[in-house]
Amino acid sequence: MPDFITNYLDKSVQVTPGQYGSPFWALVYILLVFGGVSLAVVCMNWLERKILAHMQIRLGPMRVGPHGLLQPIADAIKLILKEDIIPEGADRFVFWLAPMIILLAVFSIYTVVPFGPAHAITDMNIGILFMLGVSSLGVLGIVMAGWASNSHYPLIGALRSSAQMVSYEVAMGLAVVSAVLMTSLNAEGTGTLSMIGIVQAQYAQHVWFVFKFFPLGLIAFFIFAVAMVAETNRAPFDLPEAESELTAGFHTEYSGLRWSLFMLGEYGAMIAVSSIAVTLWLGGWMRPFPNLLRGGTWDLTFSLFPALTFFGLAGLTFYSTMGMPKHSYFRAQTIGLGALGAVFALIGLVLLVPPVRGRVQDIYWFILKIAVFMYLYIWYRGTFPRYRFDQLMKVGWKILLPMGIGVLMLTGMVALRTEIWDFVYQSIRRLVHV
Amino acid sequence: MEQPVATTFFFYLLSGLAILSGVLVITRKSPVQAALALILTLLCLAGLYLMLYAPFVAGVQIILYVGGIMVLFLFVIMLVNLERSQREKQFNQQWIAGVLAAVVLGALFISIYTKGKALLLRPVVEFPEAENTQKIGQMLYSNYMFPFEIASLLLLVAIIGAVVMAKKRI
Numbered sequence: 001m002p003d004f005i006t007n008y009l010d011k012s013v014q015v016t017p018g019q020y021g022s023p024f025w026a027l028v029y030i031l032l033v034f035g036g037v038s039l040a041v042v043c044m045n046w047l048e049r050k051i052l053a054h055m056q057i058r059l060g061p062m063r064v065g066p067h068g069l070l071q072p073i074a075d076a077i078k079l080i081l082k083e084d085i086i087p088e089g090a091d092r093f094v095f096w097l098a099p100m101i102i103l104l105a106v107f108s109i110y111t112v113v114p115f116g117p118a119h120a121i122t123d124m125n126i127g128i129l130f131m132l133g134v135s136s137l138g139v140l141g142i143v144m145a146g147w148a149s150n151s152h153y154p155l156i157g158a159l160r161s162s163a164q165m166v167s168y169e170v171a172m173g174l175a176v177v178s179a180v181l182m183t184s185l186n187a188e189g190t191g192t193l194s195m196i197g198i199v200q201a202q203y204a205q206h207v208w209f210v211f212k213f214f215p216l217g218l219i220a221f222f223i224f225a226v227a228m229v230a231e232t233n234r235a236p237f238d239l240p241e242a243e244s245e246l247t248a249g250f251h252t253e254y255s256g257l258r259w260s261l262f263m264l265g266e267y268g269a270m271i272a273v274s275s276i277a278v279t280l281w282l283g284g285w286m287r288p289f290p291n292l293l294r295g296g297t298w299d300l301t302f303s304l305f306p307a308l309t310f311f312g313l314a315g316l317t318f319y320s321t322m323g324m325p326k327h328s329y330f331r332a333q334t335i336g337l338g339a340l341g342a343v344f345a346l347i348g349l350v351l352l353v354p355p356v357r358g359r360v361q362d363i364y365w366f367i368l369k370i371a372v373f374m375y376l377y378i379w380y381r382g383t384f385p386r387y388r389f390d391q392l393m394k395v396g397w398k399i400l401l402p403m404g405i406g407v408l409m410l411t412g413m414v415a416l417r418t419e420i421w422d423f424v425y426q427s428i429r430r431l432v433h434v
Numbered sequence: 435m436e437q438p439v440a441t442t443f444f445f446y447l448l449s450g451l452a453i454l455s456g457v458l459v460i461t462r463k464s465p466v467q468a469a470l471a472l473i474l475t476l477l478c479l480a481g482l483y484l485m486l487y488a489p490f491v492a493g494v495q496i497i498l499y500v501g502g503i504m505v506l507f508l509f510v511i512m513l514v515n516l517e518r519s520q521r522e523k524q525f526n527q528q529w530i531a532g533v534l535a536a537v538v539l540g541a542l543f544i545s546i547y548t549k550g551k552a553l554l555l556r557p558v559v560e561f562p563e564a565e566n567t568q569k570i571g572q573m574l575y576s577n578y579m580f581p582f583e584i585a586s587l588l589l590l591v592a593i594i595g596a597v598v599m600a601k602k603r604i
Contacts, residue, residue, distance in 0.1 A: 091464070091466070094466065094470065124489065125567060129490065129493035129494070129497065129567075133493050133494075133497040133501060136497055136500070139501065140501075140505065140508070147512055162508065165505075166501075166502060166506065169501065190568045191568070
């Protein structure tokens with residue numbers, strides 16, 4: 001095999017392909033991340049409908065495949081076959097460009113998402129800045145879509161969305177800065193913006209930043225968690241696409257495949273901002289208690305979790321197979337469900353192999369933490385009523401922004417508490433002596 | 435310093451795109467399309483900053499100009515009556531000012547081309563990319579503290595001014 005393929009597989013290489021300078025593996029990672037995110041979006045689509053349905057005591061999709069498992073595939077086929085309409089009087093070029101911009105922005109974010117110390121496409125010196133910058137490009141796509149449609153509902157949706165995203169970006173940025181400030185509390189006194197560096201700083205300081213300087217880290221995390229829901233235009237902040245007022249908001253005039261690109265962009269952005277939150281406050285790829293519970297036994301125990309999860313999924317699938325109707329009409333579905341369970345079990349077995357186990361567990365913990373956020377997104381949508389626009393602006397500018405500034409200042413003060421005490425003490429002593 | 439891959443190619447690609455989209459900004463009739471072209475120009479500039487080993491400046495360029503200011507531009511343009519702006523004349527007939535600006539710019543180009551590097555200031559220290567952001571922070575809060583604070587004061591005045599102008603009753 002060519003050297004440029006094998007040299008990155010060396011066990012001593014503990015950096016990302018981008019840092020190592022291996023274009024081949026960078027490409028492999030890009031394809032993996034692209035495919036993985038698309039697959040996750042498909043799963044999210046099914047899960048959201050199912051979970052929302054169960055929250056509202058409905059069954060949700062049940063017709064296509066067992067428990068509606070094949071529903072996303074049916075939807076995809078429908079969307080591809082649908083007629084692609086461009087409204088009359090629309091700016092055709094901008095109309096065509098808008099969904100592309102959104103997708104481009106969302107998938108560019110994943111360049112720096114650290115799934116593990118070596119599992120990212122690349123690590124940048126300005127990682128978090130890059131992520132915030134590129135995700136702010138997504139607004140452009142929405143504004144362009146709303147304007148190019150040459151229609152009232154999309155235009156109002158786009159105006160709402162740009163106002164909302166620009167205002168919540170400010171609070172979000174302040175929360176991020178307070179987390180970045182925490183990375184600088186080491187011997188050298190220099191912080192980092194690199195995503196991998198931020199997680200390593202949490203490892204070095206023996207604490208997730210959400211628990212650092214309690215409750216300051218928690219408040220910053222809360223601000224980010226609220227702002228990120230607003231950033232991604234999800235309930236309860238989904239005013240840009242409020243069905244009852246604007247039909248579908250900025251993508252009212254889009255149909256078929258283009259509309260599905262918007263959906264892909266929206267769910268991709270949700271996963272991306274969740275990964276920012278996980279990296280900055282929840283310890284990124286680290287397993288629970290990496291410093292406290294260390295040693296061979298604990299390492300082994302925690303490294304078994306990915307395999308156990310897949311065995312659990314397999315068990316659930318086999319259990320559902322038993323519950324399938326016995327009628328011959330359902331035989332194909334029952335066999336399919338059993339095969340899915342077998343695939344899960346097989347993946348679980350592969351994850352038990354020691355070299356795979358060691359490499360995969362970072363990714364597992366990272367994805368598990370993101371999954372919690374994804375569930376929260378669905379939960380919000382199922383429980384919160386939609387805000388009014390003035391309430392939204394009030395929350396953004398009058399509550400979150402002052403809170404963000406306060407947390408930032410307090411974090412700085414607590415970080416420098418010894419220096420400040422020292423200064424006060426010296427000043428008092430000087431006064432007393434005079 | 436080690437020369438990265440295809441530096442010249444990317445330089446000409448980015449600057450060519452920047453100039454092309456810059457021309458589009460003034461020639462497009464539709465204000466939204468002009469604004470979009472301006473966004474492309476700003477993105478190309480961010481790419482050029484990256485090539486100058488200034489990732490922080492590039493990131494800030496994208497966040498502030500593309501993500502913030504240009505979105506507000508588009509926001510305002512959407513509220514403007516587009517039919518009227520379409521009918522307006524696109525260029526003013528200010529030949530004297532135009533010729534003057536062209537001559538000065540041409541003289542600048544020629545002098546740079548002939549004198550070369552001697553004309554420009556030499557960079558004092560070359561920061562490695564990995565420490566660029568940290569160094570900018572340290573510089574801003576030590577050597578350039580005063581201009582930095584002045585700039586923040588200016589911004590504060592601008593914010594207060596905007597509020598005073600926008601609100602009728604305070």
